[in-house]
Amino acid sequence: MPDRHDKILLVDDDPNVLSGYRRHLGRRYTLLTALGGQEALALLDGEPDVAVIIADMRMPGMNGVQFLTECARRHGDAVRVMLTGNADQDTAVQAVNRGHVFRFLNKPAPIEDVIEAVEAGLRQHRLHRAERELVRQAEITRNALERERAAAKQQREFVAMVSHEFRTPLAIIDSACEILAGPYQITEPQRAKRFAMIRDSVARMTELMESVLSVSRLEGGGLVAKPEPVDLESLLRAVVERVQSAGSGHRIELETGRLPGALTADPRMLDLALANLLNNAVKYSPGRDRVLVQAVTAGDEALVAVSDEGVGIPPDEIPRLFDKFFRASTASGIAGTGIGLYLAGQLTRLHGGRIEVRSEVGRGSVFTLHLPLSGIPTR
Numbered sequence: 001m002p003d004r005h006d007k008i009l010l011v012d013d014d015p016n017v018l019s020g021y022r023r024h025l026g027r028r029y030t031l032l033t034a035l036g037g038q039e040a041l042a043l044l045d046g047e048p049d050v051a052v053i054i055a056d057m058r059m060p061g062m063n064g065v066q067f068l069t070e071c072a073r074r075h076g077d078a079v080r081v082m083l084t085g086n087a088d089q090d091t092a093v094q095a096v097n098r099g100h101v102f103r104f105l106n107k108p109a110p111i112e113d114v115i116e117a118v119e120a121g122l123r124q125h126r127l128h129r130a131e132r133e134l135v136r137q138a139e140i141t142r143n144a145l146e147r148e149r150a151a152a153k154q155q156r157e158f159v160a161m162v163s164h165e166f167r168t169p170l171a172i173i174d175s176a177c178e179i180l181a182g183p184y185q186i187t188e189p190q191r192a193k194r195f196a197m198i199r200d201s202v203a204r205m206t207e208l209m210e211s212v213l214s215v216s217r218l219e220g221g222g223l224v225a226k227p228e229p230v231d232l233e234s235l236l237r238a239v240v241e242r243v244q245s246a247g248s249g250h251r252i253e254l255e256t257g258r259l260p261g262a263l264t265a266d267p268r269m270l271d272l273a274l275a276n277l278l279n280n281a282v283k284y285s286p287g288r289d290r291v292l293v294q295a296v297t298a299g300d301e302a303l304v305a306v307s308d309e310g311v312g313i314p315p316d317e318i319p320r321l322f323d324k325f326f327r328a329s330t331a332s333g334i335a336g337t338g339i340g341l342y343l344a345g346q347l348t349r350l351h352g353g354r355i356e357v358r359s360e361v362g363r364g365s366v367f368t369l370h371l372p373l374s375g376i377p378t379r
Contacts, residue, residue, distance in 0.1 A: 037062030
């Protein structure tokens with residue numbers, strides 16, 4: 001059944017031929033005509049969805065083989081048919097090899113033969129289009145499956161890492177409780193040390209659970225920003241003091257320049273984002289004790305830079321740092337879950353900000369948090 005919207009291009013240097021075919025083909029299809037190859041190519045540039053091209057072999061300037069060869073290069077989706085009164089073998093070979101011609105028609109071709117050739121060409125065009133769509137859908141499905149496999153692999157690795165992260169503090173708590181409750185003679189300083197170990201382990205597990213729950217609430221839409229005026233310098237000092245008191249052995253230095261008196265933000269979210277950046281710097285700086293936090297105002301932004309002298313990140317891995325569960329190759333052997341930076345990045349975006357990363361393997365990293373002074377977006 002012909003579709004009036006099917007586009008057919010007829011190219012012939014004889015206006016009488018074009019006029020004759022137009023009367024019959026124009027009733028069945030959307031018919032475009034051109035008197036030569038160059039004119040037809042210009043027309044095709046504006047009509048990329050032509051389904052069938054019928055071209056005469058003998059045309060001045062650009063003959064049919066040359067024209068259809070160019071069509072095959074520039075408009076390969078269109079099915080190509082050649083009209084020729086000189087159907088010798090050499091012409092046929094050239095047309096097939098260079099122009100990828102689907103069918104030949106000897107001139108003068110009866111209109112019934114032309115319509116039959118057009119219909120066959122349209123079926124071929126639809127078949128190719130359906131085939132391309134199947135290939136496209138298969139590629140989409142394949143990519144989706146690969147993403148699912150990668151996500152499942154990351155999930156398994158995440159569960160394994162979280163299990164390890166919980167197992168260590170639980171082992172410390174169990175050991176400390178055994179000594180405290182057992183028939184051992186321990187001094188008061190030793191007793192106090194064991195209690196401190198228990199408190200530190202509980203704090204670590206609480207922090208880990210809070211991060212996991214925050215990610216779950218964030219992705220479920222349950223983590224809603226509650227903006228209020230925040231003293232950025234006071235918040236930074238509180239975060240630095242808390243991370244410092246965790247007993248990592250690192251020396252955390254805070255340098256502040258001119259900062260806004262109050263920043264409109266969600267203090268809980270901002271605290272969590274900054275704490276993750278700072279904990280990240282401490283964790284991935286084994287053997288180096290200095291971490292520097294610098295905060296200033298630059299233009300319409302407040303900048304907070306966290307610098308470490310740690311393991312660094314390979315350049316090709318930096319774009320993936322804020323992906324959930326991703327861990328850089330240089331993090332091998334260092335405990336972690338791969339959600340700290342993901343959470344920091346998401347919370348920063350909720351504030352209308354961004355995190356910039358500069359890093360060099362073996363030399364350390366600088367994570368700079370950009371916060372707009374205009375405050376957290378309303379939306």
